[in-house]
Amino acid sequence: AGPLPPAAGLEDGDRLKATAVASGKGLERGGAPAGPASQDPPPSGLGTNKLYLADTYRTETPAVVVEVEPVPESGDLKVILDKTVFHPQGGGQPADKGVLSFPGGEFRVSMVKEDRSTGLVFHFGSMGSGSGSLEAGTEVDARIDPEWRSVCSRLHSAGHAMDAAMTALAVSGLTPTKGYHFPDAPYVEYAGTLAAEEKDSLQERLTNELQSIIEKQVPSKVVYLSAPEVLELCPGANVSIFPEGAMIRVVNVGGCWCPCGGTHVGNASELERVTVTRIKAKKGTVKVSYEVTGCMSKK
Ligand SMILES: [Zn+2]
Missing domain, CATH: 3.30.980.10 (Threonyl-trna Synthetase; Chain A, domain 2)
Known part of the structure; x- marks a missing residue:
């Protein structure tokens, strides 16, 4: 694996740079913030569906590849999924690592970044040896390293x-x-x-x-x-x-x-x-x- 993609270093340590979810209607809540009915984010329809926001302990999900793009600087690939359990690096917290496995092989995720303007989560990494290719529409099993x-x-x-x-x-x-x-x-x-x-x-x-x-x-x-x-x-x-x-x-x-x-x-x-x-x-x-x-x- 080559060096990390550009701008993959520590982006910022600002804990206040939190996640916002655009929402057409207000979140319905029963009362004071101390007693929320649900930890699920309000529906947004923007960007990648971020399953890690709703459940820290979910380590795996089936997902569909939306886009695969080469990263010329590093020789890595950048993969976008419809939904993900991978938390991107940010807010002082390291990115998850893990694999996207599919019938033709395995894609090893070494860095995860979020594009805040689009809400898309980018999975950077490389194909396992002997793996077939990953393309839009490929169904994968996205799994993070649970210990990490x-x-x-x-x-x-x-x-x-x-x-x-x-x-x-x-x-x-x-x-x-x-x-x-x-x-x-x-x-x-x-x-x-x-x-x-x-x-x-x-x-x-x-x-x-x-x-x-x-x-x-x-x-x-x-x-x-x-x-x-x-x-x-x-x-x-x-x-x-x-x-x-x-x-x-x-x-x-x-x-x-x-x-x-x-x-x-x-x-x-x-x-x-x-x-x-x-x-x-x-x-x-x-x-x-x-x-x-x-x-x-x-x-
Ligand atoms: Zn936090």
Whole structure:
């Protein structure tokens, strides 16, 4: 396999760059956002049907190839499906990896990206040796690596739990700005400053608060809201990045609401153990590094 396709690197770490779903009509909800009837996205008809938004634990789906295009720079292929379980890289979360298998062989997916203007999900990769060709109309079985999905979901969800722990500890003046949820050295970053005496004790207090959230087994929630509703729930959220009138996906992991298009654990208990390993405060940013049991890559 050649190098990754252009622009396949870490696109951005902005956790607020969440998923919006254009919708002709408002999402019907029974009451407060805390009690949604369904985690399914509202129907949009735009782009690839993204099954990972509705179910973190779904690892496989039959799908139909819509388009196959060569990527000359890398020698890879770019495949578009009608629906997918593959989560694209973005919001600080790595892409899923896996295979599209079909009677003629196998296509190995090594990178997944979303075109935000069209909502299409691109599966980049190469054919397995001896495989026949993949073309529009081919029926495939799309399967992600379930262990890698679990690692990505847990690392990413721990970032949300960190925000929840910060809120619970009433650490004031910090605004979450960036998250990096890869297994080599995950961290979340906040804009703001910390008093020296607060910083010294924060590492231990955060780790303890995270453990408390995990032991309370806080269930995760997903709702779709209009921009004004998002601002009510998450004051300060940057809703200007979403198309006007779109329903915005907002998640609650560990007790904290945040617009997000990632995959999340269903319950904070699945995080098992999150340890804050380092807090670095410099020039108006506070970087909190952490580890999640069973998720770390060897250095
Ligand atoms: Zn998220």
